[in-house]
Amino acid sequence: MLRMCTAFFLAVVSSAISAFGGANLTTNNPQVIVSVTNDAGVPVAELHRAELNAETILHSAGLHVSWETRRAHEASDPSAYDNPGELFLRIIAGPIPSMGSSAFGISFLSTDGSGRYADIFYRRALQLHKDWGGSLGDTLGAVIAHEIGHLLLGSNSHAPFGIMRAHWEGEELRRLARGALLFTPEQAARMQLGLRNRNAARKIMMGELGGTPPPGQRQLPRTQPRATSVFE
Numbered sequence: 001m002l003r004m005c006t007a008f009f010l011a012v013v014s015s016a017i018s019a020f021g022g023a024n025l026t027t028n029n030p031q032v033i034v035s036v037t038n039d040a041g042v043p044v045a046e047l048h049r050a051e052l053n054a055e056t057i058l059h060s061a062g063l064h065v066s067w068e069t070r071r072a073h074e075a076s077d078p079s080a081y082d083n084p085g086e087l088f089l090r091i092i093a094g095p096i097p098s099m100g101s102s103a104f105g106i107s108f109l110s111t112d113g114s115g116r117y118a119d120i121f122y123r124r125a126l127q128l129h130k131d132w133g134g135s136l137g138d139t140l141g142a143v144i145a146h147e148i149g150h151l152l153l154g155s156n157s158h159a160p161f162g163i164m165r166a167h168w169e170g171e172e173l174r175r176l177a178r179g180a181l182l183f184t185p186e187q188a189a190r191m192q193l194g195l196r197n198r199n200a201a202r203k204i205m206m207g208e209l210g211g212t213p214p215p216g217q218r219q220l221p222r223t224q225p226r227a228t229s230v231f232e
């Protein structure tokens with residue numbers, strides 16, 4: 001199943017968007033660990049700014065974010081414990097040939113709708129940054145947050161407005177410019193609940209609740225995303 005996440009710059013979208021996000025973080029807010037593999041060679045300063053912006057967007061949805069930067073060989077290292085609360089983003093230069101020309105990324109979702117792997121298309125973010133004139137880091141960060149949204153919200157997670165809108169048009173770009181392209185409160189609540197469930201599963205797997213991880217779940221096949229659906 002394919003969904004398009006594109007930007008059209010001439011269209012002006014009128015919308016009755018209510019207040020977004022703005023959640024205050026507490027120690028009870030769930031943590032998401034995001035491992036980033038920078039295969040596209042994004043400049044370090046821009047990637048850092050992108051992570052900061054994505055983190056700000058996710059913070060507004062009540063999520064703590066911990067970033068890990070991995071090299072390509074580390075991304076395929078199967079030695080680590082499987083961690084349902086850890087997401088894996090790979091920034092690559094461009095989309096795969098079979099995808100639409102305007103896609104910004106692709107998320108891999110399993111049959112139950114959960115996802116942990118996404119590819120971000122750097123050239124698309126770079127082109128959007130050039131076309132609308134905003135910061136490259138902020139643009140890439142918003143794209144990263146959108147794909148993380150797919151991984152945490154599951155199937156059919158595009159929305160008529162906000163950061164999970166499939167097509168970013170005038171309203172979305174204006175919000176992006178002022179740091180107001182965010183998740184809705186309903187999306188934030190769903191992501192928090194989903195993360196709590198994942199983190200609870202991790203505790204069980206790691207033996208923190210008195211159990212031991214099943215042998216088959218000790219290793220993570222990082223090179224082969226467990227996916228049957230993709231979302232752009």
Ligand SMILES: [Zn+2]
Pocket residue numbers: 003004005146150158164165166231232
């Ligand atoms: Zn999307």
